[in-house]
Amino acid sequence: MFNFYNLFSSSSGNCSYIETESTKLLIDCGLSAKKIEESLKQLNSSLSKINGILITHEHSDHTKALKTICKNYDIPIYANKKTHYAISKTTEISNKKYFLNDEAFDLGELKIKPFSIPHDAADPVAYNIANADKKISIATDIGHIDKNLVNNLVGSNFILLESNYDFELLKNSSYPYNLKQRIAGPFGHL
Template sequence: MKYCAIASGSNGNCYYIAKGDTAILVDAGINNKHIHLRMYNLGIIPTQIKAVFITHEHTDHIRGLSVFVKKYNIPVYITQGSYDGTRLHLPGHLVHIITPDAVTEIGEMKIYGIPKYHDAKEPCSFLISDGTHNIGVLTDIGRPCSNVQHVIKHADVLLLESNFDEEMLRNGRYSYFLKNRISSGWGHLSNAVALELFNKYRTSRLKHLMLTHLSGENNTVELVHETFRVHCEDILLSVATRYKETEIFDVLDLQIQQDRHVISQCG
């Protein structure tokens, strides 16, 4: 499987996962123009996208959805609560209502819904599997429930939210209401909680940790990288930013690199 972050941050999220000639998006939270521009930069052909899976109805996850899917006649997989919350009126044949724990097959991939805590109507994250490798996309996590822990235990690739630094949020300019919403257990994961979660539940199968959904106001790429760097000496670590797309990664390449590392350690 191949994957990347087309956009990641509190201003917009969109993640690409592909197997063979079939690809999906998780969320479409930047405008249609920038979805196309970033796909072009990566060499992604929009007609490869066979489905869009929506985690929840907040604007930074659906901003470009309507225009993009109507242009290419792409089905959208979304919970009833999330769809109601979007207030979008998509063509009926494009809307596929799923439960938060649904399992959907798209080409050679199975997409598992992961119910979670977040201040949305019926949110879920997703784990994407080709039967050999698993890619977990975990953003907008209010608190680390057992579902989230399970994904981390079984992930070969983990796209994990590291939204805010606790001190920056506490001393920042956000209102008390917004600060409380973010850190209430229904909002987002702090760097510290994300690190604790990662360290506690990661396994030896994990090959790549990509930190995602960074706050533009209460976090920095440098701080996140420094927080996690010393804990990721045996795996690939990257931080997705709001400013541009990441490169496209290939799980098989990571597997080869990991195998070589094991052999060199044994030698």
Template structure:
């Protein structure tokens, strides 16, 4: 199993997760927060087209995650997976698409991938985050969440790779030019994770299998890659540069999930 980001941040998010078994390969897009044209351009960096995707999975209805998902699902006859609350929020329940409704903690199989959604606190209708598995390795994804919960810890512990939101530095957010209401939303329990909060989540996990940690969904105004890397590296006891960062423009290239 391997994974790559097409971009991560407030201007658009998309993550490709791929698993192979024998002569078959399954390729799933987690979130589709770009226009169809831009998504095609970014997929081309991985030498793929939209026709290489087997399904699109959506975390929640915010525009930097839903983007062109309905358009692509309709045009390319792609199965679209999301919670019922998200489907209602974006009108997918009445759209001419192949809609699959997800429920928290109910694993679904998409080809060679097992996809387990789990519920998180965020300011959306029915947001989900995900753990992907090929039966041997586990990739945990956690972005767009305001605070940790015991359930989040239970879902992410023991993963082989982790994509973890480091949205903002608390001090930078507090002194930014954002209006107070926006600061409160971002920093609240249904907003986004600070670097320190992400580090606390990481520290609570069983990390014995963990080979890759990627800091994701960084604010371009209220964070820096160096601060996010330092917070996670401190927990890992690693060099700062060993923590990868998913950037808005480039995301990150393929990473294998686990050793071997």
């Protein structure tokens, strides 16, 4: 068994869930812990069964539930050093796990490979997650497609590539000019 569920994906919050027979993990937790728990219950799972949370970057639409989750559960939170540091400015995490970008590590039955992506955060990553002969790639909040991203997606059986950018919608939005420039720039969003 190697199941992937994209629970939420938008500027309001991001969270994905992967499960195998013995390993269950979240990628990001950008909504309330209550909403995440409700979604997991629909899949016959719960936060109490999660073996780890992989964080892509520190923005609140990827980390909103961290404070509540860390207060109520002893789930390891995986991120690189710069991302953990950025998160530590607002959230205390007691069970921190560090990784180096481009160096694979094991989490239960899964082989996790974080790799750098272009986005305006401390040190944002996407993930390749493999189990036996299957590979899932999860890449959210990408400013542009670069060679590193393409090379890391090669051989994937499933790719989640978030692209919710709409130039006309952005241009006509009430966002301040500097935010519009950030979103439309090479380290913003596809």
